[in-house]
Amino acid sequence: MTIVALAVIIEPRKSREVRMHHSKLRPPRNVLVLFMAVSAVSVSVLVWLSWRLLEQDRALENQRIQERLERAADLIVTSLDLGLSEIENRLSVLSDPGDHALSVAFGPREVETHPAGRLLYYPFIPQVRESSVTVFEAGETLEFRQQDYVGAIAAFRALALSKDPLIRAGALVRLGRNLRKNNQIHEALAVYEELAGLGSTPVGGDLAELLARQARCALLKELNQLSELQRAAGSLDADLQQGRWQLDRVSYQFHSQEVQRWLTFEPDTLAERQAALALSAAVESLWEQWQELRRGEGNARGRRSLWVHGQSILLLWDSSPEKLVALAAGPRYLESQWGHTWRNLGVTVSLLDSDSHNVLQPFPPTSPQQALRTSSDTRLPWTLRITSADLAADLAQLSGHRRLLLAGLAMMGVMVLVGGYFTMRAVSRELAVSRLQSDFVSAVSHEFRTPLTSMRHLTDSLDRGIVSDEDRRRQYYAALAHDTTRLHRLVESLLNFGRIEAGAFEYRFEPVDLAVLVGDVVAEFRKEFASSGHRFELRTDHNLPPLRVDREALSRALWNLLDNAVKYSPGRPAIWVDLAREGKRVAIRVRDQGPGIPVEEQKEIFNKFVRGSAARASSVKGTGVGLAMVRHMVRAHGGEVRVESRPGEGSTFTILLPGKG
């Protein structure tokens, strides 16, 4: 029967409900080491996998970016090639090439450009006839040989009235010069103004208007009329830049340099000038190339990127000995024609000419990922380098993936750790339960073995007849009776607890005079433990409410509390038992002067198998189920059991029972 009770008590399913003391929750060292090793290996594998996964993700992302760049490069090459081919096919009829470009048509004796005025100077200027210098000989003799400027002025003023614009222009130039020499500056200014009215009339290897306006600027400088000078020079410069006159390079450079002496230029206009100069230089180069072609050298048709004046000019041409049609375009033309396509593709394009000059500005930052198309691979005059327009965005996308991946992996890591923690906790609990069960079996075994030992030894002595003294023999019988009662009580206690655990304990509630019941239990206990040296002081309040209790269960609960009080306070004889009314409830208090119970153990000691630290420290005997039984029995009465204790100051256990009604 006892074995059955033990089996019920230590049945593992129910044991799981046991809450253990904190120290019992601590897993054994080897389990902890094993858990940490497994966790460390799991987390290490996870970290390694994460790292590998991230590497693969990075490689995949780089590959994806590279593929995008390669596709974009193919598209750009195709669109550029198609675009240039289309222009080449339309070169002969190209009248409006667009901004930053120029269509050019060369004939043996002519140069034609569209739009007009975009060329600063021309590679070829047809010879024009000027007036004969003989008509001016008389005036120039006066001017240069006799320094008779007045005479010369008169002579040239007369000629200036000529109907022939060539003579008139020649005369006005000379008249102005002599007036200047004669210090008639204002008159000279008026003459140059008149000369300017003759427009492009050739004079002195130059054009009348250009020559007049420049001379006028020089005079204004002499007069120190600076604001007027700025205005005049600015106007002249603007006309020079707009190609108002067909000039050759020498003439343009001369006049341009002269004007620049009087003006200061803003950087943006300088850039414009450079662009226009580069176009003009490219056309000049094209002219020279055509001249070579006409001599049978070079390609009649082609594409070329020419680096002039710090800029790259695209040249497309189609020629025959009689004619050349071409397009000259600056970098901004390329931007305006194809830039939107590149932007739509989300890439930055850099074009490098054969000398590795960067055609487009600004030069994009170097990138580890790029797609290259060399000029030998394409029919284009550049090497193309395609990079991502927004590398940061691509990388942000990558880092977004990485963050997501890392978050997932971190979550997995946390789950491994949390899972490990709960597994360890569960294992710890199982181990603790197992340890508690082992302790319980050991304690019960001890509790059985002790009275059995004395019974065996006492009966052996009696049997051997070594106890001859009658008093001594009576003492033996009393000891045997005591041990028998002790065993009986132990078996009963275990059986009761087994029934309680199995839910089979039947309570029989009946009206009971609690004062009598408590008095009987204390008296019986006093008798049983008379030899312990303890003194039991009972105080009873007789004004108690009526109660219905299970006599046996409540007696057992009180007995257990008294038993604990005796066991835990050796050498401290006083034990107090108070029975008192507390409102509608009745309190049964058992107070001892034992070592006390630490606060952290006060809740745990009511759990089965749990024994406080004092039990371990003082080798106090017991099974660890006494207080669990008390709690169960008191709860069955609708009451509660409390403990108040501080280490070194004894303990007070209180059973609180509700009054009837």
Added chain:
Amino acid sequence: MKTMARILVVEDEANIALALEDDLKKEGYDVEIVGDGDRACGRALEAAFDLILLDVMLPHKDGFDVCRDLRRARVRTPILMLTAKTQEAEKILGLELGADDYVTKPYSPRELRARIKALLRRAADELPEVFRFGDVEVDFARYEVRRGGRLLEITPTEFKLLAAFIRQRGRALTRDQLLDLAWGQGVFVTDRVVDNQIANLRKKIEPKPSKPRYLLNVRGVGYRFDG
């Protein structure tokens, strides 16, 4: 010459102690009962016992602690652990701490008696028939003491005193303990007698009695034999 062996029984269960006391006395042993670990240590250090019967579950200080403390104090008295604990680890712990034997409850009284006898015999056998230190030979079988091969004239009390020192060699012994060991309990002699006997013994066995080499004074305690 046979003396009555003294056994210290350390048992907190009154009924078991009662049975043990009567049984062992019947067997001719001098039995002393104590009920807790602290008192057990005190008595084992104060008096000389031939055997200690030691329970494990004791108030104040358990049997394992008592056993360890006694061995640390160089008490060589045989210890027989007596306990209701049956786990192998506990038996091993007891033996490792210095116990000489282990009997689990409920024991057979007959077996217990046999084990006690065996332990006492073994302890007696541990002393050689002839014990030598320096040029001195103590022949326990012939009850003689020789020095440099020459037989010394020695009284029975001096011989018992010397034998007690040899049994407890290396351990400081109080005058009371020496009285117990050499004269037996219930003999009323003064401490001065012990000192006189030791002075006589020194004259016979020490190379220089004024500067003893073997029987040394232990200030505030008594004497110690370093042989």
